[in-house]
Structure formats: C-alpha cells, structure tokens
Amino acid sequence: MAVYTDITDAELEGFLAEFDLGQAQSCKGIAEGVENSNFLVETTRGRFILTIYERRVRAEELPYFLSLMQWLAQHGFPCAEPMAGRDGAIQRQIRGKPAALVEFMNGLSVRRPTAAHCLEAGEGMAWLHQAAQGFAGRRVNDLGHAVWPGLFARLRGEAEALKPGLAGVIAADVEAIAAAWPRGLPSGTIHADLFPDNVFFQNGRFAAAIDFYFACDDALAYDIAVALNAWCFEPDGSFNITLARALIAGYERRRPLSAAEKAALPVLARGAALRFFLTRLNDWRSTPEGALVRPKDPLEYERKLAVHRAGLHLLDAAAAAR
Amino acid sequence: MAVYTDITDAELEGFLAEFDLGQAQSCKGIAEGVENSNFLVETTRGRFILTIYERRVRAEELPYFLSLMQWLAQHGFPCAEPMAGRDGAIQRQIRGKPAALVEFMNGLSVRRPTAAHCLEAGEGMAWLHQAAQGFAGRRVNDLGHAVWPGLFARLRGEAEALKPGLAGVIAADVEAIAAAWPRGLPSGTIHADLFPDNVFFQNGRFAAAIDFYFACDDALAYDIAVALNAWCFEPDGSFNITLARALIAGYERRRPLSAAEKAALPVLARGAALRFFLTRLNDWRSTPEGALVRPKDPLEYERKLAVHRAGLHLLDAAAAAR
Numbered sequence: 001m002a003v004y005t006d007i008t009d010a011e012l013e014g015f016l017a018e019f020d021l022g023q024a025q026s027c028k029g030i031a032e033g034v035e036n037s038n039f040l041v042e043t044t045r046g047r048f049i050l051t052i053y054e055r056r057v058r059a060e061e062l063p064y065f066l067s068l069m070q071w072l073a074q075h076g077f078p079c080a081e082p083m084a085g086r087d088g089a090i091q092r093q094i095r096g097k098p099a100a101l102v103e104f105m106n107g108l109s110v111r112r113p114t115a116a117h118c119l120e121a122g123e124g125m126a127w128l129h130q131a132a133q134g135f136a137g138r139r140v141n142d143l144g145h146a147v148w149p150g151l152f153a154r155l156r157g158e159a160e161a162l163k164p165g166l167a168g169v170i171a172a173d174v175e176a177i178a179a180a181w182p183r184g185l186p187s188g189t190i191h192a193d194l195f196p197d198n199v200f201f202q203n204g205r206f207a208a209a210i211d212f213y214f215a216c217d218d219a220l221a222y223d224i225a226v227a228l229n230a231w232c233f234e235p236d237g238s239f240n241i242t243l244a245r246a247l248i249a250g251y252e253r254r255r256p257l258s259a260a261e262k263a264a265l266p267v268l269a270r271g272a273a274l275r276f277f278l279t280r281l282n283d284w285r286s287t288p289e290g291a292l293v294r295p296k297d298p299l300e301y302e303r304k305l306a307v308h309r310a311g312l313h314l315l316d317a318a319a320a321a322r
Numbered sequence: 323m324a325v326y327t328d329i330t331d332a333e334l335e336g337f338l339a340e341f342d343l344g345q346a347q348s349c350k351g352i353a354e355g356v357e358n359s360n361f362l363v364e365t366t367r368g369r370f371i372l373t374i375y376e377r378r379v380r381a382e383e384l385p386y387f388l389s390l391m392q393w394l395a396q397h398g399f400p401c402a403e404p405m406a407g408r409d410g411a412i413q414r415q416i417r418g419k420p421a422a423l424v425e426f427m428n429g430l431s432v433r434r435p436t437a438a439h440c441l442e443a444g445e446g447m448a449w450l451h452q453a454a455q456g457f458a459g460r461r462v463n464d465l466g467h468a469v470w471p472g473l474f475a476r477l478r479g480e481a482e483a484l485k486p487g488l489a490g491v492i493a494a495d496v497e498a499i500a501a502a503w504p505r506g507l508p509s510g511t512i513h514a515d516l517f518p519d520n521v522f523f524q525n526g527r528f529a530a531a532i533d534f535y536f537a538c539d540d541a542l543a544y545d546i547a548v549a550l551n552a553w554c555f556e557p558d559g560s561f562n563i564t565l566a567r568a569l570i571a572g573y574e575r576r577r578p579l580s581a582a583e584k585a586a587l588p589v590l591a592r593g594a595a596l597r598f599f600l601t602r603l604n605d606w607r608s609t610p611e612g613a614l615v616r617p618k619d620p621l622e623y624e625r626k627l628a629v630h631r632a633g634l635h636l637l638d639a640a641a642a643a644r
Contacts, residue, residue, distance in 0.1 A: 009430045
C-alpha cells in the first residue's frame with residue numbers, strides 16, 4: 001500500500017482537462033500496489049483509476065503494458081482499459097512522472113481462495129492468453145529462467161544469511177531447474193504475476209485481472225506455474241492438490257494443455273518458486289530498516305521451493321485434470 | 323494516510339451481512355486520515371466509507387461522534403450519515419475493533435484555498451453550528467484552553483529543543499492567552515478541526531464536512547479561529563487578510579457574529595495556534611524514528627503563533643467583514 005505522489009485538486013483538474021471524461025466528483029488515494037501511486041477518481045462520466053508510476057515500472061516499458069491492457073480490453077478480456085486523452089495518447093504525465101488513467105473495474109479479490117475460485121482464476125488466465133493472441137507487443141521476461149543463475153550468484157550471501165546451508169541447496173535448485181527446463185512449449189503473452197490479489201471476482205465468477213506490470217513473453221504454462229504457487233498452498237505451507245486440480249481444470253475449460261505442457265508443470269512450478277524466492281530475497285536485502293513498505297518474506301517461497309524440490313504432486317494434479 | 327487493518331473479502335461480506343445494504347461490488351483501502359483505517363466500499367445499494375477505529379478515537383467516545391454525524395445529516399447538513407445495521411446500531415465491530423459504515427460524500431478538498439473557497443467554508447461552518455443546535459450530545463473540549471497550561475508544562479523541554487529560547491516565549495503566550503481568554507461567548511457543538519482537507523467542494527460550492535473526531539462543546543467563534551489558522555496563511559507564513567475576511571463574511575451569511583465574538587477573534591486565533599503547536603509538538607516527540615506516519619511539523623504552528631503574538635490583523639479582518 002502506498003501513495004507516494006499526493007496530487008492536488010488543481011493538478012487533478014488540469015490532468016482531467018486533457019481528456020473528454022468530465023469533471024472530478026471525488027478523488028481518493030488508494031492503498032493498492034506497492035510500486036505506484038493510485039487514485040480512485042470519479043468524474044461526471046464514470047469511475048477511473050489514476051496511476052502515477054513511481055519506481056520499478058520503467059517509463060520506456062509503459063507503452064508495452066498500457067497497449068497490452070488496451071488490446072485485451074478491446075478484445076473482450078475484462079481488464080482496465082487505458083483512457084486516451086483528446087490528443088489520442090494513453091501514456092501521460094503528472095509532475096514530470098509517467099501517469100495513466102484507466103477504467104475502474106468492479107470486483108473483490110479473495111484472501112483464501114476456494115477450489116471454485118481456482119477454477120475461475122484458471123479459466124480467466126486461459127482467457128487472457130487467448131485474448132492476447134495477435135497482440136504485436138513483445139517483452140522479454142526479464143525475471144525469467146535465463147536470469148536466475150546470475151541473480152542467484154549475486155544473492156548467495158543473503159541466502160546463506162537467511163538460513164545456514166541454504167546457499168548450497170539453492171545452488172543445486174538453480175542447476176537442476178536449468179538442466180530440466182523445457183524448450184518449445186507454446187508461448188505467448190503471459191501475466192506472470194497472477195496472484196490472488198490481482199484477480200477480482202463478482203458473485204463467485206472471475207471478473208477482472210489487474211496489475212499487468214510484469215507481463216511478458218514466455219511459455220503459457222509458466223503462467224500456470226506462477227499461479228499454482230500463489231493460489232494452491234495452505235497457510236501451513238502444504239500444497240493443496242484439490243486447488244491445483246481446480247486451477248488446471250479451469251484453465252483447460254478454455255485452452256487444453258498439451259502432454260508436454262503437463263509434463264513440464266513440476267519443473268515450471270519449481271522454477272516459478274525460485275523466481276519469487278530470489279526476487280523477494282533481493283527486495284528484502286535492499287530495503288532499508290524502517291522503510292515505509294515492508295518487503296514480502298522470502299521464506300514463504302523458500303518453503304514452496306522445498307515442496308517442489310521434494311515432490312511430484314503437480315504431475316498428479318495435472319494427470320487428474322486431464 | 324494509513325490502512326492499519328487489512329480486512330479480507332470474507333470479513334467484509336460478514337460485516338455487510340449485518341446491514342440491509344446489498345452485496346460488496348468493490349472495496350479499496352483509502353489513504354485518508356492518519357488515525358483510522360478507511361475503505362471505500364461499493365455495494366449494490368450505494369457507496370460507503372467503512373472506518374475501523376485504530377487509535378486516539380476512544381471507543382467510549384464513538385457514540386458521541388457517530389450520533390453527531392447522524393444528527394447533522396438528518397438535519398440537512400451535508401456530512402456522511404452513519405448507517406444503522408439491521409439491529410439498529412451504528413457503532414459496530416470488525417476484528418474486535420470499533421467500526422462504522424457511513425455514507426460516501428462526493429467532493430474534493432482544495433490544497434490552496436481561494437477567497438471564494440474561504441467564503442464557502444465559512445458559510446459551511448455556520449451551517450454546521452446551526453444544524454447542531456438541539457443535538458443532545460455533550461463533549462468537553464479535551465484539547466481546549468483549559469488544558470494548554472498543563473500540556474505545555476509537560477512539553478517545555480521539547481519546545482526548547484525545537485528552538486532555543488522558545489520555551490520562555492511559549493510560556494508567556496500560555497499566560498497571556500489565559501489572561502485574555504473570553505468568557506460567555508455563544509457556545510455549542512463545534513467541529514474543532516475544520517482544516518481544508520476536511521471540507522469537500524463541488525463546482526466551487528461547499529459540499530461536505532468530514533472527520534468529526536475532534537468535535538466538542540466550545541465557543542462557536544473558537545471554531546472560526548481554528549479555521550482562520552488553517553485556511554488563511556500563505557505558504558510563506560504570512561497571514562492573508564483577504565482570505566480571513568472571506569471566511570468571516572461567509573460565516574456571517576448564516577450567523578452574524580456579536581461584537582464580543584469579533585473582539586475575541588485575535589485571542590481565540592492565538593489560542594488555536596497554541597493548541598495545534600502543542601499537540602503537534604507532542605506527536606512529534608512521541609513518534610518513533612522510522613514510523614509509518616510522519617507527524618506534522620510543529621514549526622508551522624510556531625510561526626502562526628508568532629504572527630498572532632505580533633499582530634492585530636484579525637481585528638481588522640473582523641471589522642472589515644462587519
């Protein structure tokens with residue numbers, strides 16, 4: 001949660017004057033997203049989210065993210081459509097920072113997903129993958145499997161400091177994952193961060209996906225692997241096979257997985273766990289004491305990684321969903 | 323800005339089930355108010371602010387604040403009406419903390435008030451004073467003039483640490499204010515914290531007052547004095563007589579001030595500056611390094627206090643508005 005840029009009524013009025021969306025009726029800074037400042041703006045023409053991009057999202061990458069959201073919305077997928085100004089541009093500026101005004105999406109994210117939620121989320125993800133077909137934008141997954149060995153090399157010391165002996169274990173993971181990483185799986189535009197807080201539901205149905213700022217090109221099944229880690233673990237750290245089956249079955253309602261994709265899920269999920277472990281470890285290390293935003297605990301993903309290292313649950317789940 | 327309690331979708335659903343206001347469509351934690359957690363909740367029946375009371379607002383005082391808001395809203399004053407549950411109660415609980423659901427108010431606060439805004443705000447304040455007549459609730463102003471000498475005694479050291487020599491100057495203020503404090507002015511329920519961020523405008527007109535958690539019984543003109551300090555100083559620290567005249571003239575559109583009230587404005591404004599200086603100094607001192615919420619700078623009110631110590635501007639303003 002964060003609002004870094006506190007815009008004034010005059011700045012908001014000036015910003016809205018660049019659009020054909022009426023006058024501001026209300027504006028509330030909202031506690032959503034740790035990287036940007038977000039405001040829920042109601043005008044005489046509708047409700048919007050105004051985002052001011054503060055960090056991490058690089059200005060030169062914004063055209064990709066915003067045009068992806070625009071493409072998806074215009075191809076029937078429920079995501080926030082960026083609004084174009086009178087000049088036709090969707091990427092704009094406030095106080096010299098990149099900014100965009102997007103449609104407000106109704107819906108609520110769930111804290112403890114049920115199998116029914118996982119089924120819907122899986123189907124929503126396949127919908128996203130299908131809707132993105134034909135989108136011309138391209139973005140390399142700069143947090144993908146190719147960068148993990150180098151990222152780990154810089155974080156060895158931190159891993160060992162987190163838990164003695166962990167550096168050696170992770171080194172072996174990095175090697176095993178690289179050796180087993182699948183090639184030639186169907187690929188395309190993926191969300192790459194479809195955690196429960198990035199999915200909205202209404203009346204139990206998938207209503208929207210938000211936060212596309214990790215979207216990139218990669219194996220479609222890798223997106224499922226990220227979601228299996230995010231949706232299908234119990235608070236006690238155990239893997240919930242029922243939720244995993246539901247997520248995969250939901251996905252296959254719209255896009256059946258190939259045998260190669262199903263066979264790859266265990267290593268993809270192990271790799272996805274490594275990815276979030278490494279980036280959280282990096283954020284953990286680089287966050288000063290007493291910072292406004294507390295980084296997420298890397299140990300959560302260390303435990304998920306250990307589950308994947310040990311087990312074959314995902315193969316079972318995929319098989320059962322076949 | 324702060325959201326201390328992060329409610330889940332299930333908790334929200336359970337909470338809304340206690341009302342007859344439909345199902346949740348969306349819920350956003352909003353960055354408003356440093357003392358409480360606030361959520362903008364949209365249901366199938368309307369938009370509401372859900373407040374979870376975290377600190378400072380004592381649970382035993384909530385019935386006063388909530389019943390005042392209810393009274394004002396039901397007597398035509400534009401403020402957020404607290405919603406009663408099916409059981410008739412407006413004060414409720416979430417996770418063992420006091421909570422309330424109030425109507426959402428449209429409007430925007432202004433960062434740099436113009437004379438037109440001050441005129442509207444002044445009239446809005448008089449409206450509030452009139453609408454509160456007949457309200458049976460009573461609350462002593464526990465940050466009023468009676469407590470300033472004791473509060474200052476505990477903060478002498480901090481005042482001196484802030485600026486060498488300041489303790490002696492403030493001690494003289496405390497004494498001078500106590501000696502000149504008026505008695506017998508018309509009194510009633512006041513807002514006591516009607517800063518620009520607590521007033522909403524729509525199309526340039528006063529649209530609502532929010533944040534009643536300092537409301538209490540005191541001299542009505544003391545409420546004006548608080549607002550003169552909050553609305554009528556320039557960023558460079560100078561007092562803007564045009565804004566002050568507008569605020570008082572706006573007030574008198576609805577409730578003309580007596581000669582005694584006008585005569586008292588200078589000492590009331592000096593006292594109001596002392597009040598905010600002392601409480602900010604206290605918050606400043608008691609906030610640990612690296613805390614999430616940075617307290618407001620006490621020096622802003624030290625400078626305002628110095629202006630009132632030196633000058634007679636307010637008498638002029640009041641006279642001109644007569």
